[in-house]
Amino acid sequence: MFGDMMGMMGKLKETQQKVEETKKRMDTVLVDEKSTDDLLNVTVTASRTIKSVHINDSLLEDKEQLEDYLILVINKALEKAESIYENEIAAVAKDGMPNIPGMDMFK
Incomplete structure (x- = not known):
């Protein structure tokens, strides 16, 4: 029984390390x-840090339109980044979880 427990603890520690590496x-x-009209381009990391913003000069003439574009495009980029991040972390966590009956949290 203790051997199984030690094995599980080792597996959990290994999984924790893999999660940190994935992060x-x-x-x-x-x-x-x-x-949609390619006037604004945003690049973010999967950990949700904005890396670059490219604005077409035509958007600089209309502050309100630029603000709307920024909100829409940045939010879309952050949603995609969050999805990638969560999926990657969940995959690592699921792979590293010991097989404990009744603990099927990552189906």
């Missing part, structure tokens, strides 16, 4: 999003 890797995964 660091998410800093290098880039998500690009653009407006």
Whole structure:
């Protein structure tokens, strides 16, 4: 019984390390999003840090339109980044979870 417990603890520690490595890797995964008319392009990391914003000069003439574009495009990019981040972390966590009856949390 103690051997199983030690094995599970080792597996959990290994999984925790893999999760941390995955979180660091998410800093290098880039998500690009653009407006439908390609006037605004945003790049964020999967860990949800804005890396770049490219604005077409025509948007600089209309502050309100630019603000709307920024909100829409950045939110779309962040949603995609969050989805990637959560899926990657869940995959690592699921792979590393010991098989404990009744603890099927990651189906």
